[in-house]
Amino acid sequence: MKKINVGLxxxxxxxxxxxxxxxxxxxxxLSRVGAVLNLKYVADIDLxxxxxxxxxxxxxxxxxxxxVDDPDIDIVVEMIGGEGIAKDLILRxxxxxxxxxLLAGHGNTLFKxxxxxxxxxxxxxxxxxxxPIIKSLRESLVGNHIKSMAxxxxxxxxxxxxxxxxxxxxxxxxxxxxxxxxxxEADPTLDIEGIDTAHKLAILTSLAYGMExxxxxxxxxxxxxxxxxxIEFARxxxxxxKLLAITKDTGDAVEARVHPTMIPFTNxxxxxxxxxxxxxxxxxxxxxxxxxxxxxxxxxTASAVVGDxxxxxxxxxxxxxxxxxxxxxxxxxxxKIPIRRIDEIFIHYYxxxxxxxxxxxxxxxxxxxxxxxxxxxxxxxxGRKTNGAVPIVMLTHLARExxxxxxxxxxxxxxxxxxxxxxxxxxxxxxxx
Amino acid sequence: MKKINVGLxxxxxxxxxxxxxxxxxxxxxLSRVGAVLNLKYVADIDLxxxxxxxxxxxxxxxxxxxxVDDPDIDIVVEMIGGEGIAKDLILRxxxxxxxxxLLAGHGNTLFKxxxxxxxxxxxxxxxxxxxPIIKSLRESLVGNHIKSMAxxxxxxxxxxxxxxxxxxxxxxxxxxxxxxxxxxEADPTLDIEGIDTAHKLAILTSLAYGMExxxxxxxxxxxxxxxxxxIEFARxxxxxxKLLAITKDTGDAVEARVHPTMIPFTNxxxxxxxxxxxxxxxxxxxxxxxxxxxxxxxxxTASAVVGDxxxxxxxxxxxxxxxxxxxxxxxxxxxKIPIRRIDEIFIHYYxxxxxxxxxxxxxxxxxxxxxxxxxxxxxxxxGRKTNGAVPIVMLTHLARExxxxxxxxxxxxxxxxxxxxxxxxxxxxxxxx
Numbered sequence: 001m002k003k004i005n006v007g008l009x010x011x012x013x014x015x016x017x018x019x020x021x022x023x024x025x026x027x028x029x030l031s032r033v034g035a036v037l038n039l040k041y042v043a044d045i046d047l048x049x050x051x052x053x054x055x056x057x058x059x060x061x062x063x064x065x066x067x068v069d070d071p072d073i074d075i076v077v078e079m080i081g082g083e084g085i086a087k088d089l090i091l092r093x094x095x096x097x098x099x100x101x102l103l104a105g106h107g108n109t110l111f112k113x114x115x116x117x118x119x120x121x122x123x124x125x126x127x128x129x130x131x132p133i134i135k136s137l138r139e140s141l142v143g144n145h146i147k148s149m150a151x152x153x154x155x156x157x158x159x160x161x162x163x164x165x166x167x168x169x170x171x172x173x174x175x176x177x178x179x180x181x182x183x184x185e186a187d188p189t190l191d192i193e194g195i196d197t198a199h200k201l202a203i204l205t206s207l208a209y210g211m212e213x214x215x216x217x218x219x220x221x222x223x224x225x226x227x228x229x230x231i232e233f234a235r236x237x238x239x240x241x242k243l244l245a246i247t248k249d250t251g252d253a254v255e256a257r258v259h260p261t262m263i264p265f266t267n268x269x270x271x272x273x274x275x276x277x278x279x280x281x282x283x284x285x286x287x288x289x290x291x292x293x294x295x296x297x298x299x300x301t302a303s304a305v306v307g308d309x310x311x312x313x314x315x316x317x318x319x320x321x322x323x324x325x326x327x328x329x330x331x332x333x334x335x336k337i338p339i340r341r342i343d344e345i346f347i348h349y350y351x352x353x354x355x356x357x358x359x360x361x362x363x364x365x366x367x368x369x370x371x372x373x374x375x376x377x378x379x380x381x382x383g384r385k386t387n388g389a390v391p392i393v394m395l396t397h398l399a400r401e402x403x404x405x406x407x408x409x410x411x412x413x414x415x416x417x418x419x420x421x422x423x424x425x426x427x428x429x430x431x432x433x
Numbered sequence: 434m435k436k437i438n439v440g441l442x443x444x445x446x447x448x449x450x451x452x453x454x455x456x457x458x459x460x461x462x463l464s465r466v467g468a469v470l471n472l473k474y475v476a477d478i479d480l481x482x483x484x485x486x487x488x489x490x491x492x493x494x495x496x497x498x499x500x501v502d503d504p505d506i507d508i509v510v511e512m513i514g515g516e517g518i519a520k521d522l523i524l525r526x527x528x529x530x531x532x533x534x535l536l537a538g539h540g541n542t543l544f545k546x547x548x549x550x551x552x553x554x555x556x557x558x559x560x561x562x563x564x565p566i567i568k569s570l571r572e573s574l575v576g577n578h579i580k581s582m583a584x585x586x587x588x589x590x591x592x593x594x595x596x597x598x599x600x601x602x603x604x605x606x607x608x609x610x611x612x613x614x615x616x617x618e619a620d621p622t623l624d625i626e627g628i629d630t631a632h633k634l635a636i637l638t639s640l641a642y643g644m645e646x647x648x649x650x651x652x653x654x655x656x657x658x659x660x661x662x663x664i665e666f667a668r669x670x671x672x673x674x675k676l677l678a679i680t681k682d683t684g685d686a687v688e689a690r691v692h693p694t695m696i697p698f699t700n701x702x703x704x705x706x707x708x709x710x711x712x713x714x715x716x717x718x719x720x721x722x723x724x725x726x727x728x729x730x731x732x733x734t735a736s737a738v739v740g741d742x743x744x745x746x747x748x749x750x751x752x753x754x755x756x757x758x759x760x761x762x763x764x765x766x767x768x769k770i771p772i773r774r775i776d777e778i779f780i781h782y783y784x785x786x787x788x789x790x791x792x793x794x795x796x797x798x799x800x801x802x803x804x805x806x807x808x809x810x811x812x813x814x815x816g817r818k819t820n821g822a823v824p825i826v827m828l829t830h831l832a833r834e835x836x837x838x839x840x841x842x843x844x845x846x847x848x849x850x851x852x853x854x855x856x857x858x859x860x861x862x863x864x865x866x
Contacts, residue, residue: 307576
């Protein structure tokens with residue numbers, strides 16, 4: 001019986017899930033892979049907490065370096081995460097010629113080192129949890145020019161926005177509840193400010209376009225300023241608000257941005273609710289395709305990790321390491337492609353102004369918009385007063401972000417406008433101009 | 434520069450799409466694969482019709498056997514289809530040790546022959562067009578016990594049902610329109626009677642459970658009897674009607690059935706409209722996952738075929754043929770698993786009876802149901818009369834199909850029931866009993 005020895009680093013939530021699958025589904029894995037995936041070591045600093053897994057004697061150890069240095073270990077599965085010891089362990093595994101499965105992307109350096117060492121590095125779980133988005137980009141869609149992708153990639157944000165849309169709860173209330181239920185971290189900044197989503201977008205953009213990406217070039221805006229009022233007005237226009245990761249090929253550059261986005265009910269992403277994730281991919285051949293599933297959680301994430309382990313095991317069994325380039329493109333084809341500055345993008349906008357209920361207000365606002373080349377598609381003055389002001393909501397035709405920012409600053413300076421205007425970008429494939 | 438020679442058999446719609454991608458996206462394929470995918474031959478009996486592709490001299494030929502016999506051809510792409518010459522060509526390619534990409538499954542024989550010849554056989558395009566459902570089952574979800582799958586796998590049926598749901602048009606009217614627009618065949622039987630869907634379900638079931646499948650054991654019911662009235666009543670209960678391919682692991686057997694199915698609005702399949710396809714997969718680790726995209730059409734289907742070509746090319750380049758077992762399981766693990774007879778399944782039902790509007794009718798109907806162990810969850814007598822009869826609609830708790838069929842036959846014999854009762858099965862994960 002052929003055997004592949006797996007060494008697992010880190011037995012936290014996801015690591016435990018991976019161990020569970022390898023042990024509990026051992027037989028189905030054997031019947032599909034044709035070799036035993038033997039969990040030789042599981043290393044963790046905490047050997048006390050009960051994981052509910054019947055490890056054989058000598059499997060559960062505290063010394064992670066013993067794992068990456070053991071000549072019998074065929075595949076290293078790094079589930080510790082972070083930039084500290086995890087990175088040292090991965091580099092040592094590469095030095096020892098061992099392929100590695102990762103939980104997170106770890107940026108350009110690791111990809112390069114793996115490529116130079118000619119070892120496999122797999123990271124399906126790093127974007128969209130269980131769903132095969134990385135495999136789709138590297139394999140299934142390999143014949144396509146990717147025109148664009150849009151993803152709901154953070155379950156915390158999607159849970160908050162879905163709850164607000166369902167019952168009108170405020171951001172703060174839903175966040176507090178999500179924290180209580182364990183759907184949000186105690187410090188939720190990385191999630192709600194869009195940073196986690198942007199890290200995932202960086203990986204997808206790299207894979208789609210074969211590019212090195214500077215994370216700082218990605219425009220990032222979180223969901224903390226989204227109010228139930230805007231969610232309700234969006235609904236009246238036929239839109240839902242989602243935190244989207246968006247990338248588009250614009251010919252000479254690539255867009256890569258994360259922000260709350262209004263999408264029409266007809267967009268299948270609009271009905272992705274709760275902690276679920278989804279990605280739509282538009283390719284020149286495939287048209288629109290969508291993947292949908294759990295973007296986090298012990299077992300869905302572990303499912304993706306085990307998929308990676310099997311991919312690498314099959315490569316080892318066939319003597320076919322580095323069968324697929326890590327970043328979807330051959331290393332010598334990875335280029336620096338500029339990311340378009342947010343100022344330069346053209347898009348549709350939703351604005352909400354808090355204006356005093358006086359004659360001439362709309363004329364002043366629309367005058368400034370017109371002077372800045374922004375043309376209005378529809379305007380509605382909503383009846384409800386907040387702090388003595390009336391909300392005026394507008395949808396625009398295509399406008400340039402720099403013009404919009406300039407106009408909004410001018411409008412904010414009007415004495416009839418009482419509060420910072422709200423801006424939400426719209427992605428609506430049904431709108432031409 | 435490394436080169437892989439591709440021989441394409443059949444230059445109809447999909448074949449033309451494949452040739453287009455290989456030629457027009459040559460550079461992006463090179464940068465991803467690290468080798469030229471050279472379209473050496475395209476064989477078709479019709480060399481006259483303009484395909485809009487600038488083939489080099491000597492590429493476009495009429496002799497398909499020249500392609501499969503050429504020692505320089507590395508991969509054969511069979512886009513002719515059917516059981517005639519296509520099968521002869523495939524077997525000859527296997528004899529010559531060449532891997533083959535297929536458009537349709539061709540049943541158990543071909544899988545066995547490919548396995549015995551130790552050559553790759555790929556067929557991603559045979560189910561769900563562009564979407565990577567076969568790759569997901571063979572690779573991404575390899576660590577999961579598949580608990581169930583449900584798919585919308587026929588664009589013609591989904592177009593007809595979506596149009597009826599949208600505007601109340603009858604089956605006959607929408608079918609006629611679909612035929613006019615080219616969304617339905619002149620003889621639509623294979624599509625609308627569910628046979629095409631069942632062929633796809635057979636492939637998915639084989640891959641999920643590692644089983645040889647007898648096509649005749651799949652229960653098949655098409656959409657030709659679905660009326661706008663039932664679509665409307667379904668909507669009032671919170672359901673949509675879709676033609677679903679369903680497979681479930683029931684422990685000692687597997688369910689495999691194709692029939693019109695009511696699913697709740699909360700099921701993401703319910704919002705898959707028009708010619709789009711989608712599959713939900715429920716695994717013990719992954720939870721619920723969905724793939725969604727175009728299930729047919731020149732370019733989406735060709736995208737899947739090119740994904741297969743590249744998979745095989747990468748195997749050839751790495752010397753890793755037969756890296757993944759054809760049917761997801763190692764050949765010696767493929768078993769005969771019984772398919773549960775439709776009579777034996779337990780499910781929820783929607784019934785519509787055409788009953789005379791007289792006292793005591795409901796008592797007679799519900800008496801027969803009760804005598805057959807079928808308990809009613811809700812009943813509504815609808816006001817509208819058709820042919821002097823009034824529709825009575827019912828939803829049941831879980832009931833056994835054999836009991837239901839027996840009860841409906843008894844009910845049809847009642848003199849107060851004027852027409853064959855309508856039965857539509859319900860898949861509602863929110864209903865427990």
